[in-house]
Amino acid sequence: ETGVTQTPRHLVMGMTNKKSLKCEQHLGHNAMYWYKQSAKKPLELMFVYNFKEQTENNSVPSRFSPECPNSSHLFLHLHTLQPEDSALYLCASSRNVDSADTQYFGPGTRLTVL
Amino acid sequence: QKEVEQDPGPLSVPEGAIVSLNCTYSNSAFQYFMWYRQYSRKGPELLMYTYSSGNKEDGRFTAQVDKSSKYISLFIRDSQPSDSATYLCASAGGTSYGKLTFGQGTILTVHP
Numbered sequence: 001e002t003g004v005t006q007t008p009r010h011l012v013m014g015m016t017n018k019k020s021l022k023c024e025q026h027l028g029h030n031a032m033y034w035y036k037q038s039a040k041k042p043l044e045l046m047f048v049y050n051f052k053e054q055t056e057n058n059s060v061p062s063r064f065s066p067e068c069p070n071s072s073h074l075f076l077h078l079h080t081l082q083p084e085d086s087a088l089y090l091c092a093s094s095r096n097v098d099s100a101d102t103q104y105f106g107p108g109t110r111l112t113v114l
Numbered sequence: 115q116k117e118v119e120q121d122p123g124p125l126s127v128p129e130g131a132i133v134s135l136n137c138t139y140s141n142s143a144f145q146y147f148m149w150y151r152q153y154s155r156k157g158p159e160l161l162m163y164t165y166s167s168g169n170k171e172d173g174r175f176t177a178q179v180d181k182s183s184k185y186i187s188l189f190i191r192d193s194q195p196s197d198s199a200t201y202l203c204a205s206a207g208g209t210s211y212g213k214l215t216f217g218q219g220t221i222l223t224v225h226p
Binding site: 004006031040041042043045048056090092094096097098099100101102103104105106107108110 | 116118120122145146148150155156157158159160163165202204206207208212213214215216217218219
């Protein structure tokens with residue numbers, strides 16, 4: 001798991017707060033991903049970045065704002081979230097955006113929105 | 115219809131049992147099939163990776179893909195308590211360009 005790190009591991013925030021999640025990969029990969037994992041639901045892809053450029057936005061509400069300053073770092077900025085946004089947010093990376101490339105996941109950030 | 119269907123369980127087996135985990139998928143373009151294992155409070159880790167139809171074996175684990183029936187299986191032999199985790203199947207291919215489609219995950223408990 002040291003290949004992809006995420007901070008913080010746990011976050012509790014109110015609906016009016018602004019917070020950011022951070023992901024860093026040490027694998028030399030070019031592609032990075034944000035996923036949402038809710039109880040009893042499949043992992044949902046949120047965003048994909050390839051060489052710092054966003055290549056996929058899976059109809060994610062604008063209260064989630066991603067940022068990818070370089071191929072090693074990925075952020076998810078959160079503002080005015082809803083209680084139903086409470087979930088485990090997972091970051092992943094892969095060599096490239098290719099179906100054949102393995103995605104490596106971080107440990108996730110457990111987010112609770114009050 | 116979900117693109118990848120997986121029975122969430124939970125599944126509870128005694129130590130030493132053979133475990134069979136299964137998924138079905140609907141997208142004929144899928145060519146890459148994966149099984150991820152996720153321990154509690156951890157991220158998913160890749161367990162098995164298969165391209166197209168066939169079997170792949172790694173120690174106590176065997177992954178099987180039948181593209182004609184769109185069926186994905188993972189078998190665990192001589193299951194151990196350390197195998198207790200959530201198992202996620204995932205598929206990719208066609209025009210998905212690296213986008214993995216996951217099943218819901220099956221919660222497995224192996225009791226001593």
